[in-house]
Amino acid sequence: xxFLIGKNMTGGYGSVDILHSCTVGVERGEIAxxxxxxxxxxxxAMKAMFGMLALRGGQVIMKGEDITTLKPQERVLKGMGFVPxxxxxxxxxxxxxxxxxxxxxxxxxxxxTMGQVFDLFPILKDKRHQPAGELSGGQxxxxxxxxxxxxxxxxxxxxxxxxxxxxxxxxxxxxxxxEIARTDIAILMVEQNAKQALAIADKGxxxxxxxxxxxxxxxxxxxxxxxxxxxxxx
Amino acid sequence: xxxxxxxLTVIGNFxxxxxxxxxxxxxxxxxxxxxxxxxxxxxxxxxxxxxxxxAMLSVLVTFxxxxxxxxxxxxxxxxxxxxVSILGTVLxxxxxxxxxxxxxxxxxxxxxxxxxxxxxxxxTIGGLVRFIIxxxxxxxxxxxxFIIKARSFKEMTGLNEGxxxxxxxxVTLATAIVIVIAVxxxxxxxxxxxxxxxxxxxxxxxxxxxxxxxxxxxxxxxIAAALAAIAGTLYGLxxxxxxxxxxxxxxxxxxxxxVGGVGNPVGAIAGGFxxxxxxxxxxxxxxxxxxxxxxxxxxxxxxxxxxSTEYKIALxxxxxVIVLLIRPTGLFSGKTL
Numbered sequence: 001x002x003f004l005i006g007k008n009m010t011g012g013y014g015s016v017d018i019l020h021s022c023t024v025g026v027e028r029g030e031i032a033x034x035x036x037x038x039x040x041x042x043x044x045a046m047k048a049m050f051g052m053l054a055l056r057g058g059q060v061i062m063k064g065e066d067i068t069t070l071k072p073q074e075r076v077l078k079g080m081g082f083v084p085x086x087x088x089x090x091x092x093x094x095x096x097x098x099x100x101x102x103x104x105x106x107x108x109x110x111x112x113t114m115g116q117v118f119d120l121f122p123i124l125k126d127k128r129h130q131p132a133g134e135l136s137g138g139q140x141x142x143x144x145x146x147x148x149x150x151x152x153x154x155x156x157x158x159x160x161x162x163x164x165x166x167x168x169x170x171x172x173x174x175x176x177x178x179e180i181a182r183t184d185i186a187i188l189m190v191e192q193n194a195k196q197a198l199a200i201a202d203k204g205x206x207x208x209x210x211x212x213x214x215x216x217x218x219x220x221x222x223x224x225x226x227x228x229x230x231x232x233x234x
Numbered sequence: 235x236x237x238x239x240x241x242l243t244v245i246g247n248f249x250x251x252x253x254x255x256x257x258x259x260x261x262x263x264x265x266x267x268x269x270x271x272x273x274x275x276x277x278x279x280x281x282x283x284x285x286x287x288x289a290m291l292s293v294l295v296t297f298x299x300x301x302x303x304x305x306x307x308x309x310x311x312x313x314x315x316x317x318v319s320i321l322g323t324v325l326x327x328x329x330x331x332x333x334x335x336x337x338x339x340x341x342x343x344x345x346x347x348x349x350x351x352x353x354x355x356x357x358t359i360g361g362l363v364r365f366i367i368x369x370x371x372x373x374x375x376x377x378x379x380f381i382i383k384a385r386s387f388k389e390m391t392g393l394n395e396g397x398x399x400x401x402x403x404x405v406t407l408a409t410a411i412v413i414v415i416a417v418x419x420x421x422x423x424x425x426x427x428x429x430x431x432x433x434x435x436x437x438x439x440x441x442x443x444x445x446x447x448x449x450x451x452x453x454x455x456x457i458a459a460a461l462a463a464i465a466g467t468l469y470g471l472x473x474x475x476x477x478x479x480x481x482x483x484x485x486x487x488x489x490x491x492x493v494g495g496v497g498n499p500v501g502a503i504a505g506g507f508x509x510x511x512x513x514x515x516x517x518x519x520x521x522x523x524x525x526x527x528x529x530x531x532x533x534x535x536x537x538x539x540x541x542s543t544e545y546k547i548a549l550x551x552x553x554x555v556i557v558l559l560i561r562p563t564g565l566f567s568g569k570t571l
Contacts, residue, residue, distance in 0.1 A: 073444050082442060090435040093428070101432045104425075105444035147443070 003028045003063065003186050004080075004155050006049040010057035012210075018044045019210040021058065026155065026186045026203065031177065033201035033218060035194040035231065041210035042190040043085065043159055049188070050082045050157060051075050062155070077105060081153030085160045085190075088144035091133025095124050098132050098143050102150030110150060117146040120176055138169035142176070149180070156180060158189040162196075174200050195232050198222050206231060236393070241526040243395040247384070249518050253511045255403040255472055258410035261506025262465035263483070264490035265417065265499055266458040272434040272497035273454040274335070276348035281462055282484035283359035286477055287326060288463025289470035290367050291319035293374045300376065308378040310405060312471055320463045327459035328452065330355055339451070356481075363477050372475045375402055395522075402472045413464055414503060417457065421499065426453060434497070482547060486513070489550035493557045495564025504565055512553050517543045 002025030012018035018041045026032035034042045047053045049060050051072045059068040067075060072082070090098050099117060103110040118125035121142040127135060132143045141161055148156060161177070162170040170193060178200055181187045191197035198204045201218030206227060214227055221227050263285060270278040295315035305311050334355060338347055381404045384396025421427040433440040433450045441447065469483065490509045494501025520538040528534075541549065557564065 072442060076442065076444055084439070084442070087436055088439060090432045090439065092435050093431055097428055097431075100425075101428060101440070101443050101445070104429060104432075147439075 002026060002061075004049070004061070004188070006045065006058065006060045008058035009045065009048050009055055009060070011048060011053055011055040012044070013053065017056065017210065019048060019055075022207060022211055023058075023215075024049065024188070024205050026188045028154070028186045029181055029184045030202040031181050031187045031189065031200055031218075032203040032205065033194075033197045034188070034190045034205045034207060035197060036205075036207035036213070037231065039209075040207040042207055044210070045207065046157055046159055046188065046190050050080060076151060076153075079151075079154035081148035081151055081156045083141075083144045083148045083156070083158045083161060085163055089132040089140055089147065092131055094129050095132055095135070095143055095146075096128040098147050099124075099150050102147035105151060113150055113152055117149055120149075120179060121146055138165045138173065141165060141169075141173060145173075145176070145180075153185065155186040155188065158187070160190055160192055162191065162193055170196065195222070198232075237526040239391075240393050240395045241523045243387075243391075243393055243397050244522050244526070245518075247395065247397045249511070249514045251397070251399055251403055253507070253514045255400075255406040255468075256514070257507035257510030258406050259465050259469045259472065259506075260486055260490045260510050261503040262410055262413060262461050262468070263487040264494065264502035264506050265414070266461035266465070267487060267491045268494075268497055268499055268502040269454055269461075270458050271491070273430060273450060274348070276345050276352065277488070278458070279349065279352045279484065280330075280355040280359055281458070282480040282487065283356045283363065284323060284327065284459060284462035285466030285469065285483070286363050286480035287359050287466070288319045288323040288459075289466035289475050289480075290363050290477070291322045291463070292316060292467040292470065293367065293372055293475050295319060296374045296376075306377060308401070310375045310377045310402065310471055312374060312467055313405065316464065316467055319467055320460045323463035324456050324459040326359070327455045327462075330359075331451065331455050356484075360477065360481065367477070369477055372470075374475060375471045377401060400472070402468075406468045406472055409464065409468060413461070417461070418499065420457075430454060485547055486510075486550040489554045492554055493564055495566040498564065498566045501564050501566035508565070509550050509553060513546050513549050516540045516549055517546055 005023070005025035007023050008021045009019045009023070010017055010021055022041065022045050024032065024034060024045055034045060036042050044053065048055055051070055055068060059066055061067065062078060067078060070078070090101060093101065099114050100110065103113065123139060124142055124146060127139065132140060135143065145158070145161065162173055165173065174196060177187060177189070189197065198218040198221050204216060204218045204221040205212060206214040206221065214221060214224065216224065222232070263281065267278060267281050270276070270281070292312045292315045295318045296312045299305070299311050299314060304314065306314055334351060335348070338351060378401050381399040381401055382397065384398040387397045421431060429440070429445045430450050430453060432443065433445055433447065466480065486509050490505035491502050493508055494503070494505030517539065521534050521536065524538055525533045
C-alpha cells in the first residue's frame with residue numbers, strides 16, 4: 001500500500017472522461033514522476049488526486065485513509081501540498097508574505113519552517129521583501145514550491161515545476177526537489193522534460209490517453225527501448 | 235512681496251484648504267470602492283448611497299445627542315455619533331450581502347451582473363434614506379465653527395486677505411489621516427489584511443492556502459461600510475447633509491478610484507486629491523489673485539475663471555479621460571490590493 005495512491009481513477013471535466021482507470025502512487029521520501037505526450041491527462045491525474053476534479057470511478061487513498069470525497073482545502077489539512085503550474089504565487093505580495101500565506105492554516109509559529117525554506121532556496125531570503133511578481137520565472141517557481149512547503153506537507157505535488165524556465169534553472173530546481181524528498185516528503189510531479197525528470201525519479205508513470213502505459217522505476221523506463229522511441233525522442 | 239503673500243493666502247483660503255478637505259472625503263470614498271473592486275471584483279455603484287446612509291445615521295444620532303444635551307465641546311457632536319453610524323452601515327452592508335450579493339457569488343454570476351445588481355442596491359438604499367429622513371437639506375455640525383478665523387488671521391499676519399480653517403475641514407483631514415493609516419496598517423501588517431490581499435491577488439491560490447473566501451468578503455464589506463460611513467459623515471459635516479448629493483458624489487469618487495488605478499489603495503487616495511484639486515483649481519476665480527500679482531494697468535475685469543462651477547462634475551470625467559488616454563492603468567498601476 002503506497003503512502004498516497006490514486007487507484008483506478010476515472011473522470012474528466014464534464015461528461016467526457018479524460019482519465020481511464022489510471023493509477024498513480026508515491027511513497028514517503030520518494031520521487032514519482034508522471035510523463036506522457038500532450039493531452040495524456042498528466043495534469044488531470046494530478047488534479048484528481050488533489051480533489052480539483054470529481055472522480056466517477058476509483059479512489060484516492062492517503063496514509064490508508066480514503067480521501068476521495070475531500071475538497072482540496074481539506075486535503076491540505078491532511079498533509080498535501082500542491083504547486084499549480086501557472087499563477088502559483090501572489091504577485092503583488094512580497095516573497096515573505098507569500099510564504100506566510102502558504103502557512104495560513106497553521107496557528108503556530110511558522111518562523112522555523114520559513115527558515116528551512118530560506119535554507120533550501122537562499123535566493124528567496126535575499127529577495128524576501130520584493131514582490132513575487134517582480135522575480136524571474138525560476139525564482140517565482142521557488143516561491144511557489146516554498147509556499148507549498150510552509151504547511152509542512154507529507155506529500156508535495158508539483159504540476160510541471162520547470163515549465164518555461166531555462167535548462168540551468170531546471171537542473172537547479174530538480175536538485176532542490178531531490179533535497180526535499182530526502183526530508184522524508186513524498187513527491188509527485190508531472191513533467192514535460194521527461195528525460196531529466198525520469199533521471200531523478202524513483203518511480204515513473206507513462207500515461208497515454210488517460211491510461212497507464214508503462215510503470216517502472218525511472219531508471220528502467222529510461223532504458224526501455226519502447227519508451228525511449230515513443231516518448232523520449234530515441 | 236506682500237502682494238505675493240496676499241495672492242497665496244487667497245489661493246490657500248479658497249483652493250488649498252477646501253481641496254484638502256474635499257480630497258480627503260473623495261479619497262475615503264474611493265478607498266472603499268477600490269477595496270470592494272479588488273476583493274469582490276465589481277464596481278460598487280451603491281457606495282455613494284452607503285455613504286448617504288452612514289451620514290444619515292450620524293445626523294439622526296447627532297440630533298438625539300443634542301436633544302439629550304451631550305456634546306463634544308469644540309468638536310462636532312457628530313464625532314460621538316460616528317461609531318454608531320459605522321456600526322449601522324456595517325450591519326446594513328452585511329445584510330445586503332447576505333440577502334443579495336451572496337446569491338450571485340454562489341451562482342458565480344459574471345461581473346456585469348454584480349454591477350447591475352449594485353445599481354439596484356443603490357436605488358434601494360437611496361429610497362430607504364429618503365424614506366427615513368426625507369429629502370431636505372440638514373445642517374448638523376456644531377461646536378466651534380472655525381479653527382482659525384479669517385479676521386484673526388489678518389490680525390495675526392497683517393495681510394489684507396484672510397485664511398480661514400473651518401473646524402469641519404480640520405476634523406475631516408485629521409480623521410482621514412488616521413483612518414488611512416489604520417487601513418494600510420491593517421492590509422499590510424495583519425494576518426487578516428494579508429489574506430485579503432492574497433485573495434485579491436490570486437483567488438484560486440488563496441483557496442488552496444486555506445483562506446476562507448466568505449470571511450474575506452465579510453471583512454471587506456465591514457471595512458468598505460465603515461469607510462463609507464466616515465466619508466459620508468465628513469462630507470455631510472463639511473457641506474450639509476442632502477440625500478440627493480450622494481448620487482452626484484459617486485461620479486468624482488469613481489473618477490478618483492480609476493484615475494489612481496482601480497484596485498490600488500494608494501492610487502485611490504492620490505486620485506481623490508487629484509480630482510478634488512483639479513475641480514477647485516479649474517473652477518476658481520483668479521481675479522483677486524491676478525489683481526495682486528499683476529501691475530495695476532493689467533488688472534483683470536472679469537472673474538478670470540477657467541470654467542464656471544456648474545461644470546465641476548463634468549471635470550472629473552475630463553481628467554478621467556485624459557489619464558486613461560495617457561496611462562490606461564491609472565496613475566498607480568491598478569488591480570492590486
